[in-house]
Amino acid sequence: MIQEKLYNLIKTALEVESITIDDSIDTVEAWDSLAQLSILVAIDQETEGRASKITELATALSVKKLIDILEKNDLISE
């Protein structure tokens, strides 16, 4: 998955117009625990079930943290 795709998944899950690397559960009002799950489910579908095995994604509550974890697991590229 490329980063642009991740941004689009997050925007769709949160139902927001734009998202940046600095956004997190603290900056986006719609980003609550259920929205987090929507983001994770979307990422999992995009990665064909590989993301669901990464437990630390559950507590990755920022765009940067999501990217870091996905990079570490070779599931995202620039």
Place this chain on the structure above:
Amino acid sequence: MKEFSYEDVTVKVFDNVFYPTETSKMFIDYFKTNHSAFNNASERILDLGCGSGVVSVVLKKIGYENGLCASDISDNAKLNVLENAQINNVDIEVRSGSLYDPWKNEKFDIIIDDISGIAEDVAKASEWFGDSISCESGKDGSALTKIVLDETKNYLKDEGMLFFPILTLSNSTGILEYANSIFDSVEEVSRKSFYLPQEFGEKYKDLIVDLSDKGYIEVEEKFGMYIWETIIYKANFNKKD
């Protein structure tokens, strides 16, 4: 007494009345998105298992001109809906009684069934259902939904539509098969994922595994959490051919 706000509408939730769930929000979201398709002043909508009446009240507030009828097994819920209708200045016909009992010999264009079941053992273990609210949906959580599906033909107009939820904290595959055996058409219209609280998952892991093995619930372990879904279906008796 608690309050619940959604779509700029606030309703009161009396003690011993079921607090609105994400399923209610899913119904509201669906009918808001499809307002032009279902808004019809000459048609009647039944909100079955209405609780505080939040679905009916919000539908009226967002412009539904349909006649709105609502019922719940609880007399307290009936009073709750009446107060919420008055506060929000909307007109809702409210009755109390079990499932379809309050609506004998009446037919509706749209029935929104907000009565969903979850496996009894999960219901007992969780804090979702207070002591005064019954959740007698059987070992696999299908009993109440199946009764509603069975009886709907007596209350739905020929061209009418039933909207009903299935939670995968029940035997969702079995319920869907049952619905398909009754209706001519059953179509998924909305789906949302949820997770069991981490403490619940850890405390009741053996129960979750046991119920899953028996087919009483259908949860998935993802991201270190137990994930379940609510799926809203639209069903009718109109043959497609």
